[in-house]
Amino acid sequence: MTDYQIKGIEQGEATCDKCGSSLKQAIILARLDLGGTPERHPYYVGADCAAKLTRLSQAAVRSKAVRAEEARQAELQTLRRQEASRRLWQQREREWLQNTYGVEDMDAASKKSGKDWLTVFNEFFAWRRQVDRM
Ligand SMILES: [Zn+2]
Numbered sequence: 001m002t003d004y005q006i007k008g009i010e011q012g013e014a015t016c017d018k019c020g021s022s023l024k025q026a027i028i029l030a031r032l033d034l035g036g037t038p039e040r041h042p043y044y045v046g047a048d049c050a051a052k053l054t055r056l057s058q059a060a061v062r063s064k065a066v067r068a069e070e071a072r073q074a075e076l077q078t079l080r081r082q083e084a085s086r087r088l089w090q091q092r093e094r095e096w097l098q099n100t101y102g103v104e105d106m107d108a109a110s111k112k113s114g115k116d117w118l119t120v121f122n123e124f125f126a127w128r129r130q131v132d133r134m
Contacts (some may be wrong), residue, residue: 002031005029007028009066010026016036016046016089017044028069097124
């Protein structure tokens with residue numbers, strides 16, 4: 001029998017992927033492959049179908065889903081923060097290159113200055129460390 005992991009809760013109208021009934025809120029499940037790894041493709045199901053698939057009570061499914069959803073949201077928030085930070089540093093790198101070498105990327109700065117790529121990168125990194133300390 002296939003095993004499922006409870007991944008969270010999706011708010012809003014949905015259709016149960018198992019029985020086709022319409023839902024106001026879906027439990028997100030991931031099917032586990034033979035090695036026990038959750039598949040990427042999510043299943044959206046109602047609480048009753050989730051209970052059948054996971055062989056748990058509906059109450060147990062709901063409380064596990066609430067906890068999983070909290071973890072999922074925290075993870076999403078971390079990813080969004082990392083993405084925002086990555087974009088900010090890409091932007092700062094372009095600005096630094098523009099101000100320092102009058103170009104937009106490391107390769108062009110390296111070519112223009114005759115320094116090797118790593119030297120330019122280390123200059124940027126030293127500047128970045130100073131900014132981080134501010
Ligand atoms: Zn269903």
